[in-house]
Amino acid sequence: MYATKTFLLILLFSFAIFMSCFQSPLYPMHRITLLRLIRSGVFLYGSLILVHFLFPDSREQQRRERIAGFIALLWLLPYGLVFSQLPVLFQNDIGNYFIFPSVLFASTVVFLELASHSKKARNPLCSLYTLVLFLLELSRIAYCFYFFHYGKPLDEIALLSILATTPREACNYLSSIFSLPLLAGVLSGLTTGFLLLFHEVESSCRSSCISELKGKKWMILSLLLLYFFGNYLTSIFPADRFLHLYRENGPLQAFRDLRQNLPRNARALKLEAPASQLPGSIILVLGESACRDDMSAFADTPENTTPWEKSRRQDQCFFFYPHAYSNFPNTVMAVTQALTSANQYNRKPLKYSVDIMTLAKKAGYETYWISTQEQSSVSDAGITVIAQQADHQEWLQEPDEDILEPLSRIPAEKKNFIVLHLMGSHFRYDYRVPQAYVEKQHWADVDKREKALWYRRSLHYTDFVLKDIFEETKSLPLQAMIYVSDHGEDMELTHTASPFQYDMVRIPLWIYLSPSYQQAYPQVSQQLRAHENAIFTNDLLFDTLSGILRAPSNFYCRQCDLTSPDYNITRDNALTLHGKRRIADDSRS
CATH class of the missing domain: 3.40.720.10 (Alkaline Phosphatase, subunit A)
Structure with missing residues (x-):
C-alpha cells in the first residue's frame, strides 16, 4: 500500500512539473520513447515494491530510501530541465533517462544493505560507490551547463573535444569562464559535495536492516541489479555519446581504421607521372x-x-x-x-x-x-x-x-x-x-x-x-x-x-x-590564378x-x-x- 501511494504521488508530481515547465508536446511522441515512459512507470513501481518486499519498515530503512530517492531525483532534474527547453526532444529517443532513476534508486538501497554486512571492506566500497554517484551527478552538471551555454545538447563531437582537452587547455578554458575566486569556490563546492555524499553513504551502512543475508537470492538480486545498472548506464550521457564515437564509421573508430590500414594503402599507392625534380x-x-x-x-x-x-x-x-x-x-x-x-x-x-x-x-x-x-x-x-x-x-x-x-x-x-x-x-x-x-x-x-x-x-x-x-x-x-x-x-x-x-x-x-x-611549371600558377x-x-x-x-x-x-x-x-x-x-x-x- 505504501509503495502504491508513493508511486501515485511521484506520478502526480511529475505530471504537475511537466504541465508547468515542459515546452515539449506529448503528441506526437517517438514510439520507443512512449514505450519507455510506460516502462519507466513499471520500473518505478517495481523498484518501490522490491525495496519494501526485501526490507522491513524501519527508521533506518526510511532514511536510506530518502537518500536513494534524493540521489535519483537529483540526477534526473537537470536532464528534465534541458528536455523541457527543447520543443521537439520528446519526439526523440530519450526514454531511458526516465528508467535509469528507478534502477539507481533500487541499486543504491540494495548496495547500502550489502555494504553494511561487509565490515572490513565497508569504507572502500562506500568510497567506490560514492565516486560512481559523484561522477553521475557531475556528468549531469556538465550536460546542463553545455546546453545553457551553447543552446544545444552535448553531442559526441563536443564530447570528443572535451576528451581531447589537455590539462593546460582545460585550465585555459575554465579560467576564461570563471574568475579565480569563483573557480576556487566551485572546486570547494564540488569537494564539499563529494565529502557530504560520502558521509551520507557511509553513515547509512553502519547498521544493517536485516540481521543476516541468507540464500542465493541476494547474489542473484545483486547481479540482476548490476546488469540493469550497467545496461541503462550505457544508454545515457556520457556513456552513450562515448560509444557513438566508436560505432561503425564513428570518428574514433575511423582513426583506428586509418592507423591499421595506412601501411596497406601505402603499398597500393602508385604515382601516375614523375614527381617534381x-x-x-x-x-x-x-x-x-x-x-x-x-x-x-x-x-x-x-x-x-x-x-x-x-x-x-x-x-x-x-x-x-x-x-x-x-x-x-x-x-x-x-x-x-x-x-x-x-x-x-x-x-x-x-x-x-x-x-x-x-x-x-x-x-x-x-x-x-x-x-x-x-x-x-x-x-x-x-x-x-x-x-x-x-x-x-x-x-x-x-x-x-x-x-x-x-x-x-x-x-x-x-x-x-x-x-x-x-x-x-x-x-x-x-x-x-x-x-x-x-x-x-x-x-x-x-x-x-x-x-x-x-x-x-x-x-x-x-x-x-x-x-x-x-x-x-x-x-x-x-x-x-x-x-x-x-x-x-x-x-x-x-x-x-x-x-x-x-x-x-x-x-x-x-x-x-x-x-x-x-x-x-607555368600551368600550375595559371590554374591557381584562374581559381x-x-x-x-x-x-x-x-x-x-x-x-x-x-x-x-x-x-x-x-x-x-x-x-x-x-x-x-x-x-x-x-x-x-x-x-x-x-x-x-x-x-x-
Whole structure:
C-alpha cells in the first residue's frame, strides 16, 4: 500500500512539473520513447515494491530510501530541465533517462544493505560507490551547463573535444569562464559535495536492516541489479555519446581504421607521372582557429590584423583565396581529412585513404612534421597517425616562433616536404601572444576578458610568425609555401558542430610559388590564378598538394585540385560539416 501511494504521488508530481515547465508536446511522441515512459512507470513501481518486499519498515530503512530517492531525483532534474527547453526532444529517443532513476534508486538501497554486512571492506566500497554517484551527478552538471551555454545538447563531437582537452587547455578554458575566486569556490563546492555524499553513504551502512543475508537470492538480486545498472548506464550521457564515437564509421573508430590500414594503402599507392625534380622545399603551414573574417589580408577589417600577408596581395608569387572553408569546425576532424585522400565529395572512408606524408615520400621528398601543439592520444588520434608517417617529427612548446629553430636545422641540399602545425589562435587567445610581442607592438594593457581584441592580436602574432617562416626558409630554397587554417572561430561559441555558425569554417588560404617553380611549371600558377575566386574546402588539400608536388596518383582527384583545369567545386556543390551543410547557405559565400 505504501509503495502504491508513493508511486501515485511521484506520478502526480511529475505530471504537475511537466504541465508547468515542459515546452515539449506529448503528441506526437517517438514510439520507443512512449514505450519507455510506460516502462519507466513499471520500473518505478517495481523498484518501490522490491525495496519494501526485501526490507522491513524501519527508521533506518526510511532514511536510506530518502537518500536513494534524493540521489535519483537529483540526477534526473537537470536532464528534465534541458528536455523541457527543447520543443521537439520528446519526439526523440530519450526514454531511458526516465528508467535509469528507478534502477539507481533500487541499486543504491540494495548496495547500502550489502555494504553494511561487509565490515572490513565497508569504507572502500562506500568510497567506490560514492565516486560512481559523484561522477553521475557531475556528468549531469556538465550536460546542463553545455546546453545553457551553447543552446544545444552535448553531442559526441563536443564530447570528443572535451576528451581531447589537455590539462593546460582545460585550465585555459575554465579560467576564461570563471574568475579565480569563483573557480576556487566551485572546486570547494564540488569537494564539499563529494565529502557530504560520502558521509551520507557511509553513515547509512553502519547498521544493517536485516540481521543476516541468507540464500542465493541476494547474489542473484545483486547481479540482476548490476546488469540493469550497467545496461541503462550505457544508454545515457556520457556513456552513450562515448560509444557513438566508436560505432561503425564513428570518428574514433575511423582513426583506428586509418592507423591499421595506412601501411596497406601505402603499398597500393602508385604515382601516375614523375614527381617534381626541382631542388628545394615545399612547406605546408597549418594554422589554428583562424577566421578570415578578421584577417585584413582577406577582409575589410577596422585594423590591420595581418600586415605582412596583406602586403603580399600584390606579389605575383602569392595566390589568395577569399572563399576558402574548413570541412569541419574541429581540429582533429578537419585536419585528418585535409591531409588524407578522403573528403566530403568522394565519401571515401579513412580506412581506404592514403596520407600526404606517404605521398610526399613516394615523390622523393624528405618529410618533416614540426608542431607547437600538444600531443594527445584522443584529440590527435588522426593527426598523430599522419605525423608518424613523416621521416622526422618534432613536438615543441609554445610560442609559435620557436618553430624557427628546428626549421633552421633542415638541410638545404635535399627535396623537403615540411608540415608546420601552429598553435595559432587556439583559445585562450591572450595566452597565444607572448608578452614580449605585446611590448614590441606597444599595445595597451587590456583586460584578458576582451576576447575579440586578443583574438585579433593572436592573428597579428601569427602573421609575424608566418613572415619569419617565409624569410627563414628562402635559403632552403623555398619552392612553395601553403598556409591554411584547420577551422575558423566564433567569438561567442568558439568552434563546435552543435551549435554551428559559418564563421567557424571560414578560413584563410594562400599559396606561394617561387619564380623558379613558376618557370618550371607555368600551368600550375595559371590554374591557381584562374581559381582565386573559386570555393575551396580544406579537405581538398591532399589533391591540391598532389598537384603542387607534381605527384598525381591512383588516390588523386583532378576535380578536387586547384592546380587542375578540371577543378569543379562551386558554390552550389561545396560542402562543410562533413557534408551536412552547404556552402551556398552561407550568406557571405
